[in-house]
Amino acid sequence: MDTTRRRRMGQIGPSHRIPGVVYQSQERLQRYVDVGVLTDETLVxxxxxxxxxxxxxxxxxxxxxxxxxxxxxxxxxxxxxxxxxxxxxxxxxxxxxxxxxxxxxxxxxxxxxxxxxxxxxxxxxxxxxxxxxxxxxxxxxxxxxxxxxxxxxxxxxxxxxxxxxxxxxxxxxxxxxxxxxxxxxxxxxxxxxxxxxxxxxxxxxxxxDPYQVALFQLSGGTTDIPKIIPRFHNEYLYTLRTFMEFYGFDETIVAYSGLQWIHNSSMLCCWGPAIFFGGEAVVGGSLEADDVGPLFDRRKPNWLLAPPVLLFRLKESGWIDRLDLSKVKAFATGGGVQQLKALLNGAETVPMFGMTEGLIAQGHPSDPIEAKYHTVGRPISPHDELKIFIPGTEVEAADGEVGELAIRGPSVTAGYFDAEERNKVAFTSDGFYKSGDLMRIRTIEGQRYLVFEGRIKDVVSRGGEKINCEEVERAAADHPAIKAIAVVAMPDAVYQERACAFVVPATGQSVTVADLGSFLEKKGLAKFKWPERIEFVAEFPVTAAGKLSKPKLREMIKDILKQEKASASDARARIA
CATH class of the missing domain: 3.40.50.980 (Rossmann fold)
Known part of the structure; x- marks a missing residue:
């Protein structure tokens, strides 16, 4: 039975249900159909x-x-x-x-x-x-x-x-x-x-079928190996269309992403809108300045998702100063908007934030400077519902307070694929996805923006790639030189975060970053998950309850990096 006929008979939803896929409820689908959000159109x-x-x-x-x-x-x-x-x-x-x-x-x-x-x-x-x-x-x-x-x-x-x-x-x-x-x-x-x-x-x-799974995206690996997220034809198309409407883009968009094109962010916020709405998608397989600079010069992209590492390379090589950026509508970045805008000689730069589970938040060129520099933007979908919970509860925090972001909407997943136990933890009884991200809502000139304040989940976000710390710790714990290990995020100017491993060594043993990387490679872990720094400690700091305190470890590595930076500055001053 085709979709139009099923709709006339009051049957909204997929004609066939894939075992393990959690579909939106009939009630919610009907609500989104009634307001014109979900249509009978597919990506095809x-x-x-x-x-x-x-x-x-x-x-x-x-x-x-x-x-x-x-x-x-x-x-x-x-x-x-x-x-x-x-x-x-x-x-x-x-x-x-x-x-x-x-x-x-x-x-x-x-x-x-x-x-x-x-x-x-x-x-x-x-x-x-x-x-x-x-x-x-x-x-x-x-x-x-x-x-x-x-x-x-x-x-x-x-x-x-x-x-x-x-x-x-x-x-x-x-x-x-x-x-x-x-x-x-x-x-x-x-x-x-x-x-x-x-x-x-x-x-x-x-x-x-517009209500059927179009693709399986992956979570950021917040609980061990990434979870599978079903995304559906008409809801994915809704987000693509909403992105275009948010920025007022049309077929003149020429989009480039230096991020992984298979990522949800690149698909929904870059090459996907271009391909499905008449624009041009510019692809480059390299992030080397001598490859990307000529590509930009020839294809002249006007909407770019560019990781900071690429922009730094383009600046150092002189390409930023040689390129004509006057027609660029904006560079979108996951962090450091003010720094990157200066690096780009004042070219428009906006923040972006999202999760494969559904939420896309972006800054807009018309937003106040305060919003661009100090928030991660605002949801592009007017139909997304947001709550800020007091961490560890489903009680809403007071307006402006920090808490765990929970979301529900037409493109927010209703559940991970074939993951019943995880879904019981990740979703509220009324269908809100609990993100694990600490946020607060800030109102600027009458508009509500999201401010990122950290994470509940134990994750490192390395240039947008999520590293589950527990997964790395479990694999590394088998190394004969490691008695105990705790992996945390350390700040980084280029990737925003990198993984640092605090290690309690086995008696008389030691391990280098290279040794640990080789060990994890044999364990079958992707290279971007390997820790890029090791700090040896006699014991881990603990909470009042006697449990390992990762917040204290994160503060420790921040202090170590600050001290190293200060020492390097002093050394350069003495040489000068």
Whole structure:
């Protein structure tokens, strides 16, 4: 039964329910339908609409390559048809483990057209993460890059096929014929083998449900390995549309993200709005200034999600001073807006904050300076409901007080995939997601903004990548030189935070950062999770109740860094 007919019969929601997926209640869906938030449009139909309106405009570009909407439509039809020809069927799950590239976008859109569900893993993930996620989601295919020189993803994918019972297929992008092995399919060859007209007929035969899962995003790993977050066609499209409306963007948007393109933030706040609404998505696989500077000069992006590390490199190399930034609508950043605005010679810079579970908060160029510099912005959706709870309770804090942020809304997840016990802890009885972030609401010129005040959850946010401290501690505790370990966030000018390990060493033993990294690599942990500093202590500070006090450890590393900075300044002064 199609969606329109089911709606006429008073049946709103998916035509088929995937076991383990928590869907919004009928009542809440009806409420969002009634106010026009959720529609019968899917991501696939929205892309087709953009193709129909902007067929000759550039949709996707790299520094020496670009394609129009009509060309991207044809490429993604053929990708979808190839996936189906391999034996994949709608609602099968596909592990995405790709660097930023045009192939990522083509494969992603191809999966959507084929009715497949991408699992948005990171290229940096390894056995611990991919093995768990693939088994938990029942992944059938694994898309990797064969061009990476520093890591053999083809061999890794073969290893994963052996350990994940449901995993049948490996698909490699940029695969040289000599590198591909038995059972590995070349993405480019699959596309080349498809007839365009036949591919379109096969794709048109696929039914897409606006209330069904479109993709599996991942949590920030706040409780061990990342949890799987189902995101749905019409709610994801709602956020894309709301983002465009929030900034007043149209098809003239030229969007670039230096963050991972598979991340929720890049999809919803950068290349996704561009691709689905007629703009241009500019992709670069490198964060080196000599690669990014020429890319910016040629493609001239006017909306950018740029990590501070990239902006510092562009400044040091002289590219910031050579580029014309006068047409840039804004650079969006997760922190240090005032510092980065100065670095960018006054170019518009706005804060951004979000969580894959649903909330997107942004600063707007029209916001007061106070809001841009001292808040993380405001929710872009007027239908998001926010509460600030007294930590450890579901009692609302007084206005302006610090507490745990809880959210509910049309794009806020109703539950993690197949995680009943975690869902009991993470959600209130009336459906608010408890974020674990400490926030307060500040009113500036009549507008309510969010101010980030820390975390309840035990996480390090390294350049936007979330590191679960408990996961690292549990893996590192097996190291023979470590008697006890506690991982905390330490401040960093470039990444905002890095992981510092406080270690009580085993008697007569010691361990270096490099040793610990090698040990964690063998444990299968992604490299960005490895601690980047070790501080040795005889014992850990404790609370009044005798428990380990991580707040005290965070203060200790802050004091150590301040002392080192002061000593370095004194040394430079003596030399001068």
């Amino acid at each position: 139909s929205a892309f087709r609409r953009a193709v129909g309106r902007f067929s000759t405009r550039t949709a996707l570009s790299e520094i020496n390559w670009q394609c129009t909407y009509a060309e991207l439509d044809a490429l993604t039809d053929r990708a979808a048809s190839a996936f189906l020809r391999l034996g994949l069927v709608p609602l099968d799950r596909v592990l995405f483990q790709l660097p930023n590239s045009k192939e990522l976008v083509i494969a992603f859109l191809g999966c959507l057209k084929a009715g497949l569900i991408p699992i948005c893993t990171l290229a940096a993930h390894r056995q611990a993460e991919i093995g768990y996620l693939g088994r938990h989601a029942g992944a059938r295919a694994h898309i990797v890059s064969a061009a990476e020189k520093r890591f053999d993803f083809i061999a890794f994918a073969e290893e994963m096929r052996q350990s994940i019972p449901s995993l049948d297929l490996t698909i490699a992008i940029k695969g040289d014929a000599n590198l591909l092995r038995d059972g590995v399919h070349s993405f480019e060859r699959l596309i080349e083998a498809e007839d365009g007209a036949e591919a379109r007929r096969r794709v048109d035969a696929i039914s897409h």
